[in-house]
Structure formats: C-alpha cells, structure tokens
Amino acid sequence: MLTGANFKIEEADRAVPKASFSGRLVRSLFSLGVHADLAVSSIVRRTLICVFFFYTFGAQAVTIHVVRPVEAEELSMPIGFTFVVGTVSPPDSVVTCNGTLCDVDEDGAFLGFVPIRLNQGWLERKGQLCDAEFTFVARHEDEMAREVIDVFTPRSPSAAKLAQAVFEPEKTARVLRDQWVGLEGDNLGDVALIPKDARVQVASGSASNYTCRLPQGEEITISASELETDEGAGVAELTPKVFHIPDQTEISPFWKASAECPRAWGFWAFSEGEHLDVKVKCSLRQAEGPVDESRPLNDFKICLDPGHHPDPGAIGPRGFEERHSTLLIAHETAELLRAEGAEVEFTREEDPLPLKERHARIHHMNPDIMVSIHNNSVGDGDDPRLRRGTQTFYLYPWSKPLAEEVHHAILEELGTQDRGCIQRNLYMTRYPGCPSILIEPEYLIIPDQEKKFMNPEYRHRLATAIVKGIRNFVLRTTSNAS
Numbered sequence: 001m002l003t004g005a006n007f008k009i010e011e012a013d014r015a016v017p018k019a020s021f022s023g024r025l026v027r028s029l030f031s032l033g034v035h036a037d038l039a040v041s042s043i044v045r046r047t048l049i050c051v052f053f054f055y056t057f058g059a060q061a062v063t064i065h066v067v068r069p070v071e072a073e074e075l076s077m078p079i080g081f082t083f084v085v086g087t088v089s090p091p092d093s094v095v096t097c098n099g100t101l102c103d104v105d106e107d108g109a110f111l112g113f114v115p116i117r118l119n120q121g122w123l124e125r126k127g128q129l130c131d132a133e134f135t136f137v138a139r140h141e142d143e144m145a146r147e148v149i150d151v152f153t154p155r156s157p158s159a160a161k162l163a164q165a166v167f168e169p170e171k172t173a174r175v176l177r178d179q180w181v182g183l184e185g186d187n188l189g190d191v192a193l194i195p196k197d198a199r200v201q202v203a204s205g206s207a208s209n210y211t212c213r214l215p216q217g218e219e220i221t222i223s224a225s226e227l228e229t230d231e232g233a234g235v236a237e238l239t240p241k242v243f244h245i246p247d248q249t250e251i252s253p254f255w256k257a258s259a260e261c262p263r264a265w266g267f268w269a270f271s272e273g274e275h276l277d278v279k280v281k282c283s284l285r286q287a288e289g290p291v292d293e294s295r296p297l298n299d300f301k302i303c304l305d306p307g308h309h310p311d312p313g314a315i316g317p318r319g320f321e322e323r324h325s326t327l328l329i330a331h332e333t334a335e336l337l338r339a340e341g342a343e344v345e346f347t348r349e350e351d352p353l354p355l356k357e358r359h360a361r362i363h364h365m366n367p368d369i370m371v372s373i374h375n376n377s378v379g380d381g382d383d384p385r386l387r388r389g390t391q392t393f394y395l396y397p398w399s400k401p402l403a404e405e406v407h408h409a410i411l412e413e414l415g416t417q418d419r420g421c422i423q424r425n426l427y428m429t430r431y432p433g434c435p436s437i438l439i440e441p442e443y444l445i446i447p448d449q450e451k452k453f454m455n456p457e458y459r460h461r462l463a464t465a466i467v468k469g470i471r472n473f474v475l476r477t478t479s480n481a482s
C-alpha cells in the first residue's frame, strides 16, 4: 500500500501484490524496526503466524493482502457490519473475514461486508486500546493464510476518555481563522462566515469536532483544530454572518437583483478586523463580451479540484488510491478543456493541499466554474455491494444547473445508474464564489469499478463527459440569462 507525501502517478493497470510468506516474514520483522508504537506481543504473534505458515506450506502458500481496514483504524460504530477490501493470491482462493464469505474478482481483488467482531482482550495501538478485530482467512486447496487486523470503535475505553477530555460543554471558543460553514436542516443552502477571532458557544464535542451554537441558535460543526477554548481576554467580539440563499435573485441581507447585477453567480465575503466585505459575482464569466456558441468554453476559467491528498481518500481492493485517480481524471479533463479554449487551474497536483485550505486557493484563482472530482466509497454499516452508479452534489442555486448537466452527461457517456443529483452541504460544494459541484462517478472500493478507474480509456470517457456537461451548462445558462 502506498502512503506518504511523495507518490507517483500510475498510468497502467497495477499488478496484484504477490508477496510470498517469506516476504511477509521480512516485512513483519522490518515493521518491528520502523513502527515502535506497535505492541511487541502483536509482532511476536504475527511473526509466529508467518513462520508457522512458511514452514507448514512453503513458498507456494496462499497470500492475502488487506487494504481495508488498516491496523488501528477508527471505526465509526461498535456493532453491525462494515466493508473490507484487499487482494488474494492465487485469485481463485476462497476468502472469509470474521466468518463471512467475501466476493473475489477474477484477478484476486476481494470485497466483503462483514460483522464487526469485538475483542475482549484490549490491545494498544497508537495509544488507543483496540477493541475489535477482523480475522481474514484465505483458502486454496489444502493451503490457507490468516491475517488479523485490530481496530478500535467508539466504545473502546481510550476513545471514550479522549472524547470526554475534549468535550467541555457551554464553554466559549475562539475561531482561529475565517470559517465557511454550512447550515443544515431547514437552513440547508445557507452559509455562515465565522470570522477569525469570533467567539462561539461550544455545545458538544468529540476528539476531532465541536458542535457550536451561533447567536440565532443555528448549530454548526467546526474542526477542533480550528478552535481555541479560552476565556478570550482582549479579543474583539465578532458576530458570525449568516448568508441566506433562498433563490437565484437574493443573497440576503446583502444583495438583491438589480439592472446592474441581475443575477448572482456566487459571492465571496471576508473579514478584516471588525469589517465584513461582501463581493457578489454578477456575471457567469470574467471575460468580456458574449459567449461564442460555436466555442462556448473559450475564455472560461475553470478550476479542477482533484479530491484528497495528503489523505489517500478511498482505496480500492488493489490498492489504487482515490487521490491518484482524481488527479489522473483532472489531467485528462484539463487537456480537453484547454483544447476548447478554456483556462484551467488545479487546486493541487503532486503537492498535497489539505481540504480546509482549498477554498482560499480557489478564491485566489477566482475561477468561473469549479468542479471537485472524487471516486465514491461508503461508510461503516453501508453495504457497498448494493451501491452502483453516479452521484453529483451541489449546494447553492447557481450551482444546480451545472450539477444537472455534468451529472446527465456522465450517465449518458458511462451508462451508469442514476443515484441522484443531490443538494448536499459538503466542504467543496460550499465554495461560494462561483458554480461549484462535486462529482462521484462510481465506487472505487468495488473491484470491477476500481478496475475502470485504473483504465486510461475509461478516464478519457469520463473526462469527455465532464467537459460535455460544462459546455451544456454554459450554453443553457448563457442562452436564457445575461
């Protein structure tokens, strides 16, 4: 499995990992040196298992390479089922995990939806006490391989203790930098700017996020790393600003349609001291003059956001990472867009850019359109074998027609199932400065769909569909609006 900041783009299909048991033994011993945080008992146990199988079955033994879960993974639930993926060799082996049969593809990539099995003996991993395990068994004729992965769930005592330490209800916290946050429920589509140094009321919290209350009672979620719980002596009180965005003609309370600015295509606001500056985008593109209908993308500035990195995103059974896949799709799309006269910029390429820094990067580019490219996955408890097809997300009214056009172009080109063009409050759909959407063409964690994402011809067809969707959006909106 590839990890770390440096990675190379992989163009061609990748061979299924074929580590032998002797290879696993070496890797186990190697990991003893580099992962000092692993419990010694586990290393000994694993090494013994490797040695046992090495001597019992020899170098021809069955091998299994688990991609998900990873050691010490934090599951979001303590009971029920979750998905597991990886590869097995020989490919016609039978794979079970926690006693449940997994589906194995012809090249050995496997996918299972298996029960979470609680472990009564606590094991320490990365300072946490693991309380669940996944036992993989692969069988081929008389040979077998076994792999145990320890994980922890929200019920593990150390996870509970950690949450308690962070959770300090009804305290105030200072916001460390400007935050765009989306509101949920009845206010879906509205967005609040919580300016740097504003103080929010902490209602509840966990290790990574706080739920905070705004003065009008709206609840928002902010990453714990963006907040400092202090008494706030000497810091100016800045009130969060909520932008209500009910339709195309109003971004209250700051803007209403007028002859000079008949339609909103986005807005941007930022705080400076106690001032709040709001700029509304009045025309779809920055270039002067009418759109050339024979070459509609000419002079458009389009931002492509290859999802993920530094985090790998979803990882397919063969180890193909979402961050690699999205960058390859973005490059293919950019080439086609540039051929039609558009100017294209990426939020990131090989260098990582954390999610929370992407709005600022896009704002600096000031694009006319933003498309965030992802490959789909599922959460714990959701059976991936039932998941097929394309989803496209948007949040604001001005992003909806773009989402619809790109969504339908993908369905048409790839022949995928329609899983909906959905209004959802996601960090990337929340970018307010221009029509902004997030696409999930198919599921990377499903063996046959991972294979598609690894195929350059498929990525080319997907890129063609994205460009067609953007083109149709521009033609549709410029023919019936100024």
Ligand SMILES: [Zn+2]
Pocket (backbone or CB within 6 Å): 307, 308, 313, 314, 322, 374, 375
């Ligand atoms: Zn993603």
